[in-house]
Amino acid sequence: MVLKAVSKPTLEKNGYAVHVECKVAIMRQLRHPHTISLYEVLATRTKIYFVMEFAVRGELFHVVAVEAVYHHQKYFWQLLSSMRHCPSHGVYHRDLKLDNIHFDQDMNLNVSDFGLSALRSRIQHDGMLHNLCGTPAYVAPEILARKGYDGAIMDVWSCDIVLFVLNAGYLPFNDYNVTILYRKIKNLVTRLLDTNPETRIVMNKNYYMLC
Structure with a gap:
C-alpha cells in the first residue's frame, strides 16, 4: 500500500475540492483486478490521506x-x-x-x-x-x-x-x-x-x- 497526502487548504484555494470528491467517488466504484484500488480515505483538519494500492513495478x-x-x-x-x-x-x-x-x-x-x-x-x-x-x-x-x-x-x-x-x-x-x-x-x-x-x-x- 501507499499513502498519498493532500493539503486541504491547497485544494480549497485552487477550487479542487469538488474534483477530489468526484475522483474518490469514481475509484470507490471501480473494484477490478486491473485497476489501482483505493482502500481508504482519511482526513484531519489540514490533510486528506488516500490509502491506495502500490504499483511495485512502476509505470x-x-x-x-x-x-x-x-x-x-x-x-x-x-x-x-x-x-x-x-x-x-x-x-x-x-x-x-x-x-x-x-x-x-x-x-x-x-x-x-x-x-x-x-x-x-x-x-x-x-x-x-x-x-x-x-x-x-x-x-x-x-x-x-x-x-x-x-x-x-x-x-x-x-x-x-x-x-x-x-x-x-x-x-x-x-x-x-x-x-x-x-x-x-x-x-x-x-x-x-x-x-x-x-x-x-x-x-x-x-x-x-x-x-
Missing part, C-alpha cells in the same frame, strides 16, 4: 523507455478488461496513457489516475460528453472536433495508441508543438476516411511519414 512508460515489451497480448487484454469494466459502472477514464498504467508485483497491468474521469451523470442531453480533456498524443480526434463524444469510445482510441506503443516502442503521433501534433492526427484520419477512392491514402513505403 508502463518507464518499461517501454528502457526495454522491449514482451507479452503484448497479455497486457492489452488486461487493459481492455479494465476499460470494459469502467463504463459498466458509469465511468469514463479520458486520460489513458502509458504514464497512467502501472505494474504490480507479478507484472500484471493496473490502470490508475482517474483525475480527468467523468461519471455518466456528466453526459448531456445529446447523450455525449463535451468538455475538452486528455493528453495530446493519446486524445481521440472527436475530442478536438468539439462536437461531443462518447467517453467509452474515446477510451478505445487511447487503448489503441497504447497497443501501438507496446508493439512499436514509440507513439504514432508525436511532436513537441501541440498544434502541429493535432494537425498530423487530423491529416491522417481525414485521408484514411476519404470517401473518394481516387484520393484516399494508399499503403506504400511512405505511409509512415504521415505520422
